[in-house]
Amino acid sequence: MVDGGLAGGLRAWLEDVAAAAGRDGGGADLPGRGRPAAQVVVRDGALVSTGEGGRLRPWTLSDLRSSLTRTIFRLVTTGAALRHPLDDALCALSVTDRGDDVLEMVRRLGGRDRAALRAFARARASSIQAQWRPVPPAWLPRTGERLRVPLAGGAVSLTSTADLVVGRPSDGRSSVCLVRLPARGAPGVGDAAARTRRALALAETLRSGAPPLRVATYDPRTGQVACDEADGAFLTAAVLDVVGALERR
Amino acid sequence: MSQSTMAAPCGDGLSGVCATTPDARLPRAAALTDALLAAAPKGAAQRDAAQPHDAAVAALGSDLVRGLTGVLAAASRARRAGQASSDAGRPPALVRIGHYQIASALGGPERARRTGRGAGAVRPFRWNSRTARRTIALAALRTGLDGRAPTPSEAVGLVLSDPGGPFGVGRVGPGSCADWVASLAPPARAHVAAEATTWATRLWTALDWGRLDPGSLAVGGADRWWRWSGSAPEAGCNGEHPHRPCRVALRGHADVRLTPASGAGGSSPGGAHLAVLDGEPGASTRQALLLSALVDVLSGARSPGAAPPPARVIGWWPDCGRAWVVPVDARSLAGAANAVVTAAATLLGADAPGECAGDR
Numbered sequence: 001m002v003d004g005g006l007a008g009g010l011r012a013w014l015e016d017v018a019a020a021a022g023r024d025g026g027g028a029d030l031p032g033r034g035r036p037a038a039q040v041v042v043r044d045g046a047l048v049s050t051g052e053g054g055r056l057r058p059w060t061l062s063d064l065r066s067s068l069t070r071t072i073f074r075l076v077t078t079g080a081a082l083r084h085p086l087d088d089a090l091c092a093l094s095v096t097d098r099g100d101d102v103l104e105m106v107r108r109l110g111g112r113d114r115a116a117l118r119a120f121a122r123a124r125a126s127s128i129q130a131q132w133r134p135v136p137p138a139w140l141p142r143t144g145e146r147l148r149v150p151l152a153g154g155a156v157s158l159t160s161t162a163d164l165v166v167g168r169p170s171d172g173r174s175s176v177c178l179v180r181l182p183a184r185g186a187p188g189v190g191d192a193a194a195r196t197r198r199a200l201a202l203a204e205t206l207r208s209g210a211p212p213l214r215v216a217t218y219d220p221r222t223g224q225v226a227c228d229e230a231d232g233a234f235l236t237a238a239v240l241d242v243v244g245a246l247e248r249r
Numbered sequence: 250m251s252q253s254t255m256a257a258p259c260g261d262g263l264s265g266v267c268a269t270t271p272d273a274r275l276p277r278a279a280a281l282t283d284a285l286l287a288a289a290p291k292g293a294a295q296r297d298a299a300q301p302h303d304a305a306v307a308a309l310g311s312d313l314v315r316g317l318t319g320v321l322a323a324a325s326r327a328r329r330a331g332q333a334s335s336d337a338g339r340p341p342a343l344v345r346i347g348h349y350q351i352a353s354a355l356g357g358p359e360r361a362r363r364t365g366r367g368a369g370a371v372r373p374f375r376w377n378s379r380t381a382r383r384t385i386a387l388a389a390l391r392t393g394l395d396g397r398a399p400t401p402s403e404a405v406g407l408v409l410s411d412p413g414g415p416f417g418v419g420r421v422g423p424g425s426c427a428d429w430v431a432s433l434a435p436p437a438r439a440h441v442a443a444e445a446t447t448w449a450t451r452l453w454t455a456l457d458w459g460r461l462d463p464g465s466l467a468v469g470g471a472d473r474w475w476r477w478s479g480s481a482p483e484a485g486c487n488g489e490h491p492h493r494p495c496r497v498a499l500r501g502h503a504d505v506r507l508t509p510a511s512g513a514g515g516s517s518p519g520g521a522h523l524a525v526l527d528g529e530p531g532a533s534t535r536q537a538l539l540l541s542a543l544v545d546v547l548s549g550a551r552s553p554g555a556a557p558p559p560a561r562v563i564g565w566w567p568d569c570g571r572a573w574v575v576p577v578d579a580r581s582l583a584g585a586a587n588a589v590v591t592a593a594a595t596l597l598g599a600d601a602p603g604e605c606a607g608d609r
Binding site for chain 1: 274275276277278376377378379380399400401402403433434435436437439440441442443444446447450451453454455527528529530531567568569570571
């Protein structure tokens with residue numbers, strides 16, 4: 001059973017830390033109040049920026065590879081047929097809000113780079129299809145879920161992304177599982193991946209009021225899946241990640 | 250376990266707003282459903298729904314019209330001062346103001362910094378997986394509530410199997426979501442379906458649908474509009490100042506509408522609107538949320554048969570799990586009307602206007 005005070009306790013702890021971190025910006029998340037001028041963004045348990053968390057930046061080849069991988073994963077887990085991985089993934093990406101950037105970047109690639117990208121997509125599709133099957137509809141699969149938890153009146157924002165979420169929202173028992181692919185350029189194993197899992201579990205706990213049943217990272221490069229149960233010690237470690245990130249500001 | 254609720258201070262010209270942060274109460278769907286079904290607050294404009302206060306609504310409408318007229322005049326003065334006669338600076342013939350425009354205008358520098366776009370920037374609409382997901386997901390939700398599909402992903406599949414059909418996404422024709430979806434290749438359509446399934450699943454599991462009376466429930470449906478037309482003198486050739494008409498259309502959008510039960514009294518449900526929003530609440534959220542109630546109030550004044558306004562509007566942010574419950578009363582509606590005037594000023598390039606008379 002879910003400890004009814006767990007999420008509130010974690011939030012209170014984080015609010016104390018975040019309030020200090022965001023004090024220079026001022027403001028409070030009371031309705032009608034303005035948001036502080038600069039927002040500290042802690043993404044996947046690590047500080048990424050101050051004040052520029054949502055700004056679009058130029059699309060890079062690393063972004064493209066990461067997006068192709070995520071899109072292939074999404075198509076596979078939702079049961080879409082993949083015949084030509086690169087073409088199909090690009091077709092899917094073309095209808096996203098950054099579709100024009102994606103297509104323009106691919107258009108500019110030389111023949112050798114494009115061939116490399118095609119081989120990359122084929123390898124990713126092969127590895128993902130070998131390890132994943134379409135998720136049954138009854139498991140309520142959600143793909144590409146964003147998690148964003150404002151703290152200290154929006155002065156600090158904890159963000160993460162789940163590539164796959166399954167399970168009905170908690171009715172008193174932990175019932176949700178989240179899967180995350182490595183962030184752009186990040187390793188899929190080791191400390192960074194572990195921190196990502198903790199951050200994902202923490203964000204899900206804070207937003208839903210219940211810790212997830214399990215959080216996993218999946219690295220399609222190696223096929224490795226690492227999984228954790230989100231117990232109290234795990235979530236405490238996640239809070240300490242955030243505290244550390246904010247203290248290093 | 251009780252839901253932790255905090256009320257905003259009201260001494261700064263703001264209406265009371267409840268931000269619900271139900272950390273301890275599970276399932277969350279119970280809390281959100283309770284908010285939808287809660288009785289109308291005493292003294293709120295919901296009395297207007299059951300027993301319209303014609304004078305108050307008329308005053309609200311005339312304050313808004315006065316504000317918009319002032320904006321048109323200010324925009325006209327600014328153009329005449331800043332340019333010779335040329336089409337380049339002409340105001341748009343039609344200004345649409347919805348949630349996005351309010352949030353952009355009131356969010357100002359904060360929003361512009363986060364999005365990289367100025368408050369007055371107009372981004373042309375185009376369908377993509379994000380803009381289409383809500384339309385498809387709401388159609389899927391209706392399909393599920395009607396019992397034609399057992400899960401969100403199957404419901405989305407049913408909708409997309411015939412997007413222009415009777416259980417599809419609505420209007421068919423050039424520029425419609427139905428035509429856009431029908432034009433997509435299978436991988437793109439699968440991606441759109443995945444986005445829509447995620448959106449639909451969030452709302453599907455966010456409410457205890459069994460507690461809501463299907464007869465008073467509307468999921469999705471067409472946006473409601475309130476329109477006004479005015480004009481202001483323009484710089485013309487040879488010192489002439491022809492009047493150029495400008496229409497303003499307010500868009501009332503809600504994802505779920507619960508209409509008041511007939512004969513609703515002080516303790517009966519007074520109706521509510523629910524809007525599902527991305528990201529997290531911001532400085533402009535409250536006013537943007539109230540727009541759907543404002544449109545209902547103003548429309549009701551023009552046509553007595555129109556839908557009664559809600560007792561409250563609820564914003565729900567699944568990304569962060571927050572829900573804001575905003576009571577609809579005379580002061581909050583006046584604040585929303587002010588926000589409309591501010592948004593119109595931003596879109597028309599006028600100076601910041603004064604407050605509507607009602608927002609004191």
